[in-house]
Amino acid sequence: MKRVLFALLAALLAPAAQADEALWAKLKAGGNVVLMRHASTEAGLGDPPGFKLGDCATQRNLSDAGRDEARRLGRLFKFRAINFTTARSSQWCRCLETARLAFGEEPEPWPPLNSLHADASGEAALVKEVNALAAKVKPPYNAVLVTHNFNIRALTGISPKEAEIIVARASGGRLEVVGRIALPQQ
Secondary structure: OOHHHHHHHHHHHHHHHHHHHHHHHHHOOOOEEEEEEEOEEEEOOOOOOOOOEEEEHHHOOOOOHHHHHHHHHHHHHHHOOOOOOEEEOOOOOOHHHHHHHHHOOEEEEHHHHHHOOOOOHHHHHHHHHHHHHHHOOOOEEEEEEOOHHHHHHHHHHOOOOOEEEEEEEEEOOEEEEEEEEEEOOO
């Protein structure tokens, strides 16, 4: 009975493992936009009233678990030798810190990636700017963009979990989703 269950489980998991490897191969080949939602934050919904972009003490920031998540994703990208030409981030401290910890360099703060949660008026500019950037990403490199749930949803229709990655590429003037990378378990 155990053998049958093990064989059934292996048969169910094999396509997922092959799909994961195929996505990593596409990332290794380059030409993608890596959309990453910031890692886990301190408990609470949204930023406190009166928060300021330049003052992390006024914002909802990464938790210790979130910092660990960002580092784990960074190790995974390094282990897989994924190349990127740019690491850009929302100006929110939780996104900047996620990018710094995951990709080991100071990210470029990029206002189009700022959260659309409280003000969706920037959605058209976000889509236009990211699509223009995506059209310029050439193999073997990728572009990494660390941002917020609402922004990734505006770009792809997907609402990712914290520290989840959506891989996309330029296709006919818009983004086409290539796949998703969930945060690996420890």
